[in-house]
Amino acid sequence: MSEPTIDCPRPLDPTDCVLLAHGEGGRASRRLLRAVVLEELHSVAPTALDDAASLGRLTGEVVVTTDSFVVTPLSFPGGDIGSLAVHGSVNDLAVCGARPGWLTLSLILEEGLPLAELRRVLRSVRRAAEACGVRIVAGDTKVVARGQCDRMFITVTAVGVRPEGVRLGIDLVRPGDAIVVSGPIAEHGMAVLVEREGLMLEGELRSDSAPVHEAVAALLEACPEVHFLRDPTRGGLAAVLHEVAEQTGLTIIIDEQSVPVAPAVRAACELLGLDPLHVACEGRFVAFVAEEAAERAVAVLRDGGWAAQAACIGRVERREGVGGGVLVRTLLGLERVLDEPTGAPLPRIC
């Protein structure tokens, strides 16, 4: 593999690694930026080195979101920290009804990280950004000594524009609202966990990491009755449902049978004693939709080719004397309380 020479004061490791000098703002930093970062991001990033970037004049409401990504391992079936960082950020904007336009990319690198690995991640950032139609407009790179971080952390901030008339919010959720999920859950979390632990399981487990902004745009276009959207990442679907229940004081009832879960994911969850409702997705969203529009919402997602397994999985109710809980209706018609994720089985999943 031919790596451009990195000019820096210490002798280069024969395997070409990140050095402390790459983080210190001098010549080595500039070379790393040009010969590695900007080269790999060429199609989605500017060629200049300015600290800050202009997005020009923007029409519409400007929306911003930020996330740090610390997933381990850096690569997993279905993605890596680079694509995940782009998808996660784009999706945070999408569920606000905003169209993603620009990303910033801040890297914290551990001394000794192979440049080949950094390049692989950056290529993955580029491909994901190309696919999402977003530009990387500004960035930063810091290097810390060996043992002071775990290989690589990425922080992405995404900026987008919310079109006129889009109004979404947890405060708009109403009794009677249907709860629609855009596809099978828990795939990202299980793929990372199984990869990290080196488990050998039946069936393929792949992260669902993917952008949802186009599916969201299609849904909002067809269903102005969508009240609230959220991407069920850390804490899984359960965390989203509990947040809504807690903030609205309403009761959420999920029909266990209707929640799409792939057989391999279900088997892995059973083996590891995890509830798929607690496990992260990275390419799904949950929509709270006015009752009368629920079928249309599912049809748009399925028939439009956005989400073949989109499903209505439950509804919001007002129950007297019971505020803010989440219930799961089982196959036998019994209702059990859904625990909120509080334990710590899944660190560093994103």
Add this chain to the structure above:
Amino acid sequence: MSEPTIDCPRPLDPTDCVLLAHGEGGRASRRLLRAVVLEELHSVAPTALDDAASLGRLTGEVVVTTDSFVVTPLSFPGGDIGSLAVHGSVNDLAVCGARPGWLTLSLILEEGLPLAELRRVLRSVRRAAEACGVRIVAGDTKVVARGQCDRMFITVTAVGVRPEGVRLGIDLVRPGDAIVVSGPIAEHGMAVLVEREGLMLEGELRSDSAPVHEAVAALLEACPEVHFLRDPTRGGLAAVLHEVAEQTGLTIIIDEQSVPVAPAVRAACELLGLDPLHVACEGRFVAFVAEEAAERAVAVLRDGGWAAQAACIGRVERREGVGGGVLVRTLLGLERVLDEPTGAPLPRIC
């Protein structure tokens, strides 16, 4: 000290520390966010928990910048990682001629970090944001296991608006331009280094960490002849001068005697074998100004009370046959080549 109770599944350490569960998106994460992060940031942050934030409709060119902060130790004379993150980000916007308005704040925390320390840093973020007149609009918190990061890393993205008519850029630098620095250099880097190494030195060393956006606004108002601005952080003044020389192909000549350096900083640099020109500032800027406006620029900064020790330290020249170098004219009138920072004496200074 009365810390709010953090409800989480593991027994709390009696000293109240960050736990892995605080990073997992469930109840513990929400409690940390509400009882610690939002409580400490109360005056500069929203009360809601949305993943993304609307900045409304913006008039003017939108400018964005991002930086990760990994400084060690977390606190140093004159500041800490919290105030530094705010100042650094505000300053990156300021030197683009943009008025800072909004920040995002993404935390990567090491399991076991005392909550009291997190609170101290967040209070410092709040005070700095108040002083700069910026709002913290969105954030994220990740927790990694002990030994997977060094206490705390902070990534800030700043969004601002550049007013009509402001035009600054390295491509506008011209032969004859004067180089103005807004105050004594190298104070931040030396303060961090001396604190980290536990050195006992004569005289007080304090970081110059401070916002420069108001001084910049005053300067641009009075001097439309400013061509380019930059904050000399990592790599110090030398890195800025080399970048300009390299990109313009022009020669930069600095008059060593005119560069303001505090006696304590000079003494510490001599002791440690460092050139103050290579050491980071965090509350200064360098301006490249058309020759005829240089005196006015210095006067505005000095007399306006923005920067009592602002000084003209050199000029840009076109020298035939010599492209892109930086020279220092010494007391004796000799010219020496200024090295670009390439060694690694100062990791994790910001």
